Amino acid sequence: MTFDINKIDRELQRIEQEEGVRILYACESGSRAWGFPSKDSDYDVRFIYVRPTDWYLSLFEKRDVIECPISDQLDINGWDLKKALNLFRKSNPPLLEWLQSPIQYMEQYLITERIRALSPLTFSPRSSMYHYLHMAKGNFREYLQGDYVKIKKYFYVLRPVLACGWIEAYGSMPPMDFEELVQRMVPESTLKQEMMTLLTRKKAGVEFDLEPKITVINDFLERQIAYFEETAKHIVVSEEKQDAALDALFREALKEVWGS
Structure with missing residues (x-):
């Protein structure tokens, strides 16, 4: 069965509306992005999103992922920006692969490019x-x-x-x-x-x-x-962190997406 690639855009828009989030970046991960998909390979879509500022001003930990059921060859889920930046700080390879995926479905804001610019400094x-x-x-x-x-x-x-x-x-x-x-x-x-x-x-x-x-x-x-x-x-482990820069990136993203 032929997959309707436009379904990916529709699903991303649906997630934004139902979850009240803004998707900063969405891409393909897995075998399609690596250059060796099978004929029956799912579309593995991964995204980074941000919630309104007030959501982060809470005493309590909240769920920081959005996972959708796999259906019709589509596996789609995403990470909250705060979670993503914490994993970026730890040089998380899956996240770093997302950021350089050759198949990108959405990149609406400048924040993703700013994160990429920091990659050489946080890479372990x-x-x-x-x-x-x-x-x-x-x-x-x-x-x-x-x-x-x-x-x-x-x-x-x-x-x-x-x-x-x-x-x-x-x-x-x-x-x-x-x-x-x-x-x-x-x-x-x-x-x-x-x-x-x-x-x-x-x-x-x-x-x-x-x-x-x-x-x-x-x-x-x-x-x-x-x-x-x-x-x-x-391999020598670098102790240098970019905490101040990542904090600034997070605040800039909130301002860029939601305004002052």
């Missing part, structure tokens, strides 16, 4: 590498053991492993696009040819089932996971 190579390493280890353990494996799951181990390599090499947030990571991080070799063959098949709409494991890729992943487990321990 160590915590980000641990995030991707944890993802790689879990998916490798769950999907890529045995002689026959779920071939499409290679992407969900390869991407975080290559992201770890990018962080080690450049000390910055890795690019979203899987093919760019392969081209930049893997030298010409049989290994690279196997990765690109997988990607070509995926982009062509081939639906992978259980197939014999690809030994050269499995061996690479096993070595790299072990390597980054040691490497991550020795």
Whole structure:
């Protein structure tokens, strides 16, 4: 069944009206943003929103996420700006990926660009590498053991492993696009040819089932996971925070959206 892409805009507008919020930014996350969707992949829409100023002037903690039921190939949920900025302060990789997603559905205000401008100052190579390493280890353990494996799951181990390599090499947030990571991080070799063959098949709409494991890729992943487990321990952790700047960003966003 063909998905009506306009439904995303309608859903975002509905959320604004029903929740009494303003959506600052909305984007695609997951396999579509990473460049390897399946024919039946959901649209994974993530957004950052802000509530009226009075909502934040409370003694009590309130729910800071909006989650919508998954339906008709659409998975959509968002984080309150205050929550997002606190996670940004901790160099949260999923949030950093949202901010650089190649598929953006809404960006109505200047605040998102101001957050991006602070990204190099808040980025933590160590915590980000641990995030991707944890993802790689879990998916490798769950999907890529045995002689026959779920071939499409290679992407969900390869991407975080290559992201770890990018962080080690450049000390910055890795690019979203899987093919760019392969081209930049893997030298010409049989290994690279196997990765690109997988990607070509995926982009062509081939639906992978259980197939014999690809030994050269499995061996690479096993070595790299072990390597980054040691490497991550020795990355220097910066204690510098940008608390004053993030406080100012939060206040600026409230003023920009709701006025004085």
